[in-house]
Amino acid sequence: MKIKKFSCSQCGAPKINPYTLPYIICDFCGAFTDIDFSVGMEAWNKDPKRTNKYNQAKIHFENKLAEQLGKNDKAAYQETQYKYWDVYYDAFPEYLPPSINTDEKYSAYLEVCAISSTDAVFDPKWSAKAGEQALLQKAVTYDVVDGKTVANSDAFFKLAHFYIAYVKASFIDFYNQAKFSIMQEILPEDVHLKMKLSMFVQAWIPYLREEDVRQLLLLTNFNNEYIEVKQDNGNRQACQFCSKEIFVPNGSYKVNCEACHKINNVQIIFHCSSCGMENKTPDNPALPATCINCGTKNKLIKPELG
Numbered sequence: 001m002k003i004k005k006f007s008c009s010q011c012g013a014p015k016i017n018p019y020t021l022p023y024i025i026c027d028f029c030g031a032f033t034d035i036d037f038s039v040g041m042e043a044w045n046k047d048p049k050r051t052n053k054y055n056q057a058k059i060h061f062e063n064k065l066a067e068q069l070g071k072n073d074k075a076a077y078q079e080t081q082y083k084y085w086d087v088y089y090d091a092f093p094e095y096l097p098p099s100i101n102t103d104e105k106y107s108a109y110l111e112v113c114a115i116s117s118t119d120a121v122f123d124p125k126w127s128a129k130a131g132e133q134a135l136l137q138k139a140v141t142y143d144v145v146d147g148k149t150v151a152n153s154d155a156f157f158k159l160a161h162f163y164i165a166y167v168k169a170s171f172i173d174f175y176n177q178a179k180f181s182i183m184q185e186i187l188p189e190d191v192h193l194k195m196k197l198s199m200f201v202q203a204w205i206p207y208l209r210e211e212d213v214r215q216l217l218l219l220t221n222f223n224n225e226y227i228e229v230k231q232d233n234g235n236r237q238a239c240q241f242c243s244k245e246i247f248v249p250n251g252s253y254k255v256n257c258e259a260c261h262k263i264n265n266v267q268i269i270f271h272c273s274s275c276g277m278e279n280k281t282p283d284n285p286a287l288p289a290t291c292i293n294c295g296t297k298n299k300l301i302k303p304e305l306g
């Protein structure tokens with residue numbers, strides 16, 4: 001079986017276990033570290049009926065939002081945004097980040113989605129940008145090539161460059177605000193950025209020339225290479241939550257179960273490399289762990305082990 005080649009942004013380890021959701025969990029430190037754009041795309045294309053139904057609902061929401069924006073009704077706009085995101089994740093549960101695994105976190109996350117989407121159009125700092133983006137989008141003209149409607153390359157890439165820069169800037173602003181602090185825990189900034197960009201890429205791919213698709217994937221870093229899964233250095237054991245078999249690579253501390261999407265703590269102690277004292281594994285094994293006896297900072301995950 002082939003998977004995309006990833007290395008964990010937290011601990012540097014390679015991805016070992018195959019996955020079924022677009023979200024990539026590190027097999028060594030358990031961090032939610034990346035997304036696989038093509039798996040997201042498969043989910044989008046899996047059931048055209050579902051996607052059509054969602055697109056219909058989206059048009060309804062867009063009309064309603066435009067109306068509420070026209071009336072400058074911020075509260076109603078935010079409420080509609082909340083409902084829209086609920087419909088989105090109801091239609092595509094595969095897209096819900098795995099870290100959002102309780103009803104509480106789900107509502108908190110939708111709240112953040114609704115507030116940030118509302119700020120994006122009501123906060124003058126960002127609404128000017130959104131206006132600029134709308135103009136660039138309007139400037140994209142279309143040609144019919146071999147029966148396929150495709151966007152004009154230059155105009156599209158002007159829009160794409162603008163959008164990427166705009167999203168990056170808004171994320172820096174967003175993650176610095178105290179009211180969004182829950183996001184640090186449920187959706188790390190770099191992964192969230194990839195999610196947002198993947199939605200843009202996904203929406204545009206059907207309207208792009210093949211060459212432009214390639215360029216866009218390069219530009220957004222979604223053009224990962226494939227590698228063969230090598231599950232030889234490690235052992236198989238039962239998931240501590242659902243008992244399905246999981247593969248635990250040697251040197252791993254936390255492994256996500258692809259059946260129940262829960263993270264197994266597979267190594268709860270480590271021995272200090274300097275004095276040999278037994279220590280408890282910290283919550284985040286990607287960070288250096290200080291020995292309780294001698295104070296040595298131990299690097300727990302050695303990426304070359306993978």
Ligand SMILES: [Zn+2]
Pocket residue numbers: 008009010011012013026027028029030031033286
């Ligand atoms: Zn990791």
Ligand SMILES: [Zn+2]
Pocket residue numbers: 239240241242243244257258259260261262
């Ligand atoms: Zn499980």
Ligand SMILES: [Zn+2]
Pocket residue numbers: 272273274275276277291292293294295296
């Ligand atoms: Zn020690």
